[in-house]
Amino acid sequence: MKTLKIGILPVLLTIAIAAQADKSYLDPRLVRDLTIGEPQLLIDDYWIDNRFNEDQISASVPHVLQHGDRLDQPVLRKGKDHPWEEHGIGYISVMFDSKDQKFRLYYQIWNPRNEDPKAPRGGYRTCYAESEDGIHWVQPLFDFEPWGDIEKTNILMSGKGEAKAPHIMPRVESGTTKQGVPVKNIG
Numbered sequence: 001m002k003t004l005k006i007g008i009l010p011v012l013l014t015i016a017i018a019a020q021a022d023k024s025y026l027d028p029r030l031v032r033d034l035t036i037g038e039p040q041l042l043i044d045d046y047w048i049d050n051r052f053n054e055d056q057i058s059a060s061v062p063h064v065l066q067h068g069d070r071l072d073q074p075v076l077r078k079g080k081d082h083p084w085e086e087h088g089i090g091y092i093s094v095m096f097d098s099k100d101q102k103f104r105l106y107y108q109i110w111n112p113r114n115e116d117p118k119a120p121r122g123g124y125r126t127c128y129a130e131s132e133d134g135i136h137w138v139q140p141l142f143d144f145e146p147w148g149d150i151e152k153t154n155i156l157m158s159g160k161g162e163a164k165a166p167h168i169m170p171r172v173e174s175g176t177t178k179q180g181v182p183v184k185n186i187g
Contacts, residue, residue: 076105076129076137084125084147084155085109094134105129105137106156125158 076092078085091108109125125145129137141152 071135075131075135076107079139082139082154083150084111084153085127087111089127101132103131103134105131109155123158125155127154128156129154 076089078089087110089107089109093106095104096102097104105128107127107129109127111123111125127139128142129139131137139154141154142156143152145153145155145158147153147155
């Protein structure tokens with residue numbers, strides 16, 4: 001038992017010393033200066049200093065959480081006439097195409113197994129839907145990726161590499177954005 005106490009004592013001492021150690025290295029403001037006018041990703045209160053101190057101007061910055069309207073039905077559900085969606089849909093990415101004035105939705109489907117021997121083997125695929133209002137969606141059919149005997153589907157991408165968790169980034173031509181940020185298009 002004496003050996004056990006001696007073994008624990010150095011561990012407890014190390015923890016106590018570590019708790020008192022300077023943790024300023026955890027503060028990204030000490031690593032990188034904030035430049036006024038430079039875009040910042042504000043996903044939390046980190047750059048809004050001391051929001052709850054009444055003496056600070058930043059205390060007047062409110063948190064705003066906008067709850068969406070809950071609809072009676074899902075805006076998109078797996079299609080009864082889309083056997084490739086039988087196991088469900090997920091990882092949705094939506095963007096608004098200002099040129100065509102449409103919402104474009106890209107989502108993942110997953111098929112671990114297929115009872116139909118003509119259907120492609122399992123894996124992830126990326127599918128597509130579009131909407132004028134963001135509530136009523138149409139799943140147009142293309143001849144990119146057939147599903148068994150079904151020539152036209154809304155599957156945009158599949159294959160050995162699989163298509164997991166689609167994320168859409170609008171294509172920006174090389175040059176400068178409206179905000180003056182230089183970009184180089186490599187894709």
